[in-house]
Amino acid sequence: MSADGVAALVLDDPLDVAYLTGFHHFPNERPVACWLPLSGDPVLLVPDLEREYAADQRSRAEILAYPEFPGVRSPFAVLAGHVRAPESAAYAPSTSVARAAALAEAFPGTRWSACGAVGRVRLRKLPEEIALHEEAARIADEMLAAGVELVRSAAESGELPTETELASHVISHGSRLMYARHEDVVVVPMLTGGLVYGGPNSAQPHRLPGGDRLRAGETFMLSLGCAVGGRFVESERTFVIGEPTARQARYYEAVREAQQAGTEALVPGVTCAEANRRCLAVIEEAGLGEHIRHRQGHGIGLGFHEPPWLSDGDATVLAPGMILSSEPGVYVPGHAGYRISDTVLVTESGPRRLTAYPRELADVTI
Incomplete structure (x- = not known):
């Protein structure tokens, strides 16, 4: 903030609020924001109906409540009446135009700008955050195992589950694991969940589960994730029901090798663009470049x-403490999609996979 010439930040992104204060909430039209001065104590601005909940979560800031939205005074006018107005202040780049205008109206003598300082800090995870990601990875891997066991048992009985039945099973299994170990569970936008799709449906990378039933001889994808303490992971595998065909094996092995190369590239000093290039080059060299639909991966944290x-x-430039997904895929219309994803921590000594479900073709054959 000092380097950017900012005397105070007002952050209304729910993930920034959670990062700075520990308060997780469901965002809606009522503003929730953290006032973070360069010197002095932070203030958490909440509607009065959230005041007790913020206290229950032991939010690390003074809690300032406003009566209701909209009110006779705007929430930011309540904040302006409580803090000392600085000469310069900033909001996050994600703040809406309407809220930026409300801040300018509430603090007429302050010069306002956008500042990404909190976003830059969030790139590298603290040790306490990494511990939460590790626990989320344990649960996500167990969700994968539970999904495989359901499909295996169903195959033996003669009726495979639908995509939605499988999704419901793994999501509820993950939730049970969460509550079995953790007393203080805050339900973020997705506590446990993910995408489940089989056969040709899986050729659409972000298709939602439907009523289609899995079929023997086809592949299906479990694209799962969960959050502990608001910190996410994803663990994804593509499975084959029955003996893989030569075509299925070709696509799967190309993705597995690309995922390995891309993961090995996640080391300090390498740029994100270069890691992506090394990863996707494996698929292109296998003659499958036309079936690439997306990048190697993305950062994971509170989001x-x-x-x-x-x-x-x-x-x-990648740096120790960053956590990213490594998830290349190929998508063949009318046939299937193949994707493998692990959540990876960048360390001084190299990449460390937090998710650990096996990736060899034999391991994903049911």
Whole structure:
């Protein structure tokens, strides 16, 4: 903040608020914001109906409540009446135009600008955050195992589950694991969840589960994730029901090798764009470049998708403490999609996979 010439920050992004104060909430029209001065104590601005909940979460800031929205005084006018107005202040680049205008009206003598300081700090995770990611990875891997066991048992009985039945099973299994070990569970936008799709449906990378039933001889994808303490991971595998065909094996092995190369590239000093290039080059060299639909991966933290981006357009230099997905894929219309994803921690000594479900073709054959 000092380097950017900013005397105070007002952060209203719910993930920034959670990062700075520990308060997780469901965002809506009522503003929730953290006032972070360069010197002095932070203030958490909340509607009165959130005041007790913020206290229950032991928020690390003074809690300032406003009566209701909209009110006779705007929430930011309540904040302005409580703090000393600085000459310069900033909001996050994600702050809406309407809220930026409300801040300018509430603090007429303050010069306002956008500042990404908190976002830059969030790129590198603290040890306490890494511990939460590690626990989330344990649960996500167990969700994968539970999904495989359901499909295996169903195959033996003669009726495979639908995509939605499988999704419901793994999501509820993950939730049970969460509550079995953790007393203080804050439900973030997705506590446990993910995408489940089989056969040709999996050729659409972000398709939602439907009522289609899995079929023997086809592949299916479990694209799962969960959050502990608001810190996310994703663990994704593509499975084959029955003996893999030569075609299925070709696609799968190309993705597995690309994922290995891309993961090995996640080391300090390498740019995101370069890691992405090394990863996707494996698929292109296998003659499957036409089936690439997306980048290698993305940052993971309080957001399931957050900077930095493992893509040609991101020159961010990887550094210890960053956590990213490594998830290349190929998508063949009318046939299937193949994707493998691990959540990876960048360390001084190299990449460390937090998710650990096996990746060999034999391991994903049911």
